[in-house]
Amino acid sequence: MQLTISQRFFFDAAHTLQRTLEAEGSRRIHGHTYHAEVSVTGPRDPATGMVLDLGLLRQRLETVRLQLDHHLLDEVPQLDRPTLENLCLFIAHQLTDLQPPVSQVRVWRESLGDACTLKLTTA
Template sequence: MNSLPTTCEISQTFFFDAAHTLERAIETESSRRIHGHTYNAEVFLTGQPDPHTGMVIDLGLVRREVALLREQLDHHLLDEVEGLGPPTLENLCRFIFRALQPRLPALSSVRVWRVSIGDACRLSR
């Protein structure tokens, strides 16, 4: 008899619009000026579904925590977001992970990407 795996991965996506500057070795002039992007993010949670609810975690709880975090990023100057550091995709992934992990212990991965220029970063535990 074939049995299905018992671990599931669920996710929630969100977006935020934000401005930033960045010191870089290439594309320096345009990066140093304040400019903005629409960032997309996805948080992944991994675990075994509860036998009574059938859920790894109630997605309503995930959406609530994501909404609180989104308020810290949406329409802000990322250079001024405390605890972010230089506003790179890597640091955004770390920031989101650190912010959500205490309230969402099943958090296993965070992905941030910018559709307009095709770049992305994924941070996994």
């Protein structure tokens, strides 16, 4: 039996983006409040009753959050272009050693109504 647990966090950050639509505003430094949710899927450990201790997941997400919160995302190492897609990939990459592994990362901007979801397959 597989169970999925998740934890959310948010961060405020600025960025620029080179694009053809909404180009003028995107080129200027501007900021957003981003929300992220990380899910982990796996079996329940009979000894603890947990898939993964949510306290451990919160600790790991705090280290990721600190790399993004109140930063210019253009300058975050390993992020590449600061798109929702790349934020999902960045967050997943920071957690590759979690066991059970991350099964999904979702990043969204509530104020704009946009989101990206990365679904990771587990073997």
